[in-house]
Amino acid sequence: MRRLLQSIIYNRKLYDRPQDEWVCGRAAECQACVFGPGAKGECRATGQCLPAKKGDRWICTRPISLGAACEPGPMPDGSCGCPVPPCSPQRSLRAQRGRLAWQLTGLALGLMILALWGGTRNQWSNPGPLTPAHAMSTQRCADCHLAAGAPGLTAAAQAEWRHAHDELCLKCHDLGPENRSPHGLTGAQLAALARSGKPDPGSRPLPLAALHVLQPGGPQDLACASCHLEHHGRDFDLKRLTDQQCQVCHQAQFTSLAQGHPEFSNYPYTRRTRLRFDHLTHWQQYFPDARLAANPAPASCATCHEPAADGRLMLVRDFAQTCAACHGGQIEGAGRTGAKGLAFLRLPGFDRAALEAAGEVVGEWPGRSTGGLTPFMRRLLEADAPARAALQDLGQANISNLARATPAQKAAAARLLWSVKSLVADLVTQGQPALLRRLGPVPAGPATRRTGQFSADALLAAQQAWLPNLLSEVAAYRRGEKPPATSTTSPPPGTLPAAALEFDDAEARVTEGGWYRRDQSYTLYYRPGGHADPFLTAWIDATANDAAPAAQAIFNQLAAESAPGVCMKCHTVDRVAGRQIVNWDHALPQPTVRPFTTFKHSAHFSLMGDQGCATCHMINATADHASGFGLNHDPAVFQSNFVPMSKSTCVVCHQPTQAGDSCLQCHNYHTGDLKMLRLKMVTPPVPPRTKPLAGDPGETRLFGLVARNDRP
């Protein structure tokens, strides 16, 4: 038979109060009093009952559950005859739980108050470590967070909040004028891109399709923090985005590179090469040519190309390692017919007789000089006001035949003659400073380059041979006097006393470049000394965008493919937005320019098959490569030597399970000329109370880190 422990008889049951805060301390010993503890835990025990007075007698009221009326009964004074000794009431289980809850709450609250309003508030408020680039802000929250308040509840207030935070980001990260625009593009550029998009609903992923319905134009209020999430640890990738996130704004959305990504149009050949080099003719004609066997032909692409330090761009090795073997001598003029140098300065052939007949004072001037002003002389003379006026007054008159010239033109010719003399005298006596003074200020390039290492001594020797009395004549002319009565005709050149040894030809004496003169033509020449000749490059640069006719004449003379130095045989001139850009260099890494598409050559070297570079870069035998050069100066008009790459080439490896096909593997979001993705060297916002002293180690460390992070 099962033994029941609890009585089920109603009046034998105890009356439990589990909700009470306190329980009798003697309850476990079956001696709980009927009153139980008070609300504050005090023992209220007096007896087992509270006797009731009936008439003049006290009656025991002990409940049946405790044994009903007791034997001794109440005392005469009405107190219980079965007194209960006092106990120490115990908290009920429920009360203990509540007490623990309040204690824990108080502890948490105190901890939070200390944490958020204590001295170490910033450390406690930090929801996680920053990435190293941002951790250098010396942990000041105000560098990246607004100091006061919380965003308002209205959309406008929240937009303003976001904008203000973005401005804090842009304090260091300058993204250019369109810093709040997607990709840093202007509205027009974005509109053009939108028009070029070809939506392919078939390959649009489901989430994007849903969003396209819900929000056709994509999010309109992107903030920096939309993509760049901080405080997720030191190793967190701030640029981590999924492919779908990248595409949410795009008109053309697709699943992956293999599925739906637009086919490449002309990748990677978006412009003509800066150096004119026909791979087809060189590989098919010149390199195999037995007549050129003396010069080592390239064995592979790597003979001429090497990866840049960052492995992205393939660079062309320098001239000495590549083209010099065959083309080096052409620069100095090897095999060239005619003068190998440039006529820099010449005594032009003035119609001396006509001038003297007109009463003009000519002074000493070679009678056999011929030819006109060189473009260089014209440029230098135009810097001189009297010469400029003389040239203007002269108009179309031919200085070597002034028979039909007007008296004013003859007078102008005479003034021009004296200006030429003055120019020569200045160059002889003052040298390069005179040259620079006449060239005037040029914003770009060090001034010394423009002189082309001009040799005043070379000109002095020429002057002594051609116009021995030039200096005294010019001095007198400048004083307003007549020139001294010397021979009016300079001695013919070549009247030097016979020497024991014969002179080689003047041109042959400067095979490595330099200044030489031809006395027969009274001309001072400059012969290029090799690749990247400073005289030629400086003058081409200086005159490329100088609209003056004389400057353009110099540029056209030097930029001709057959000009001495043959610079433009290989180097091209781009005409973009009305400016001429001389491409002295091949494509070079541009750390500040971030293109939409990025590619790392070095990462792909190990994947090349037997075909080497031709795995991707296949020669296009039908392309009219030459049409992109010559008279064409538009870099966008060209036909590449190579067949544009196909998407399928990349898809072979770039699959999700292989090399990956994330958008960000090949594309940048922030694009353009981003000197700015570098950190600005701005004074960081320093709160007054923590402003470091000058030379503070913390500040030094900060700017040291800024310098190290000075990269895109």
Place this chain on the structure above:
Amino acid sequence: MTSFFTRRLVLSLVTLAGAGGLAAAWQLGRVALRPVALYSGWTLLALLLVLTFFNARKKLPFFPLISASQWLQAHIYLGWLACVVFVLHTGVRLPNGAIEVPLALAFALVAVSGVLGLWLSRWLPPRLTRSGESLVYERIPMLRHRMVAEAKEIVRAAEAETQSTTLGDFHVRVLAGYFAHVPAWLAPLAGGDAEHHRVTLELAALRHFLSVREIAIADQLAELIEAKRNLDNQFAGQRLLKLWLFVHVPLTFALLVFTAAHVWLVLQYSHR
């Protein structure tokens, strides 16, 4: 009347649908570069407040709201939903902020204790019912005291009646300790009544050496031993059913404090 199984099935499906909907919305928002952390955070806060209100509702029986039983159902299924939202909110990432770590820890402990409590409340009651007489938890110490006294009284009376100390010796050696013994906290989870079986077997073995009268008294003791087994089971089981709340409820309040601090920080420092 809806059966328990049907109700559980329907509510589970509704919860799963809600969780799926929230996860889909979260995924869409994430793709759309929306501040999903903010959205999921506000959702989680709302769920937390609703869940916490269950405790308040129990203290407001006069309030004309749905029954406590229905509140409990809502508490259970919204709790599961809150776990899903918590995972979405944190992005399945362990937090490492000075406030976020205790916050996440508190949430995890509250959730785990809630799940544990739910399991105990489903697992233990049938076992307790099968164990024997249902006892009021608060009375168990008193019943234990009474049982000890009763066993002692029976043995003393038996000694006086039979002039034999066999049962008295047995009481001193085995029964006194057995009746005074309080089971360990997690005894119901350990299972088994080894102590009870040992005492029962020893008493059974003793019967061979008892007189007829003593055997009758031994039967009374056997009933008491069986009642003690049930008392221990009831005590340990009910204690466990109450103890998990010592983790769940206090930590909930701490969780609310940490949550308030977290919300305040987000409002102060969020970029969006």
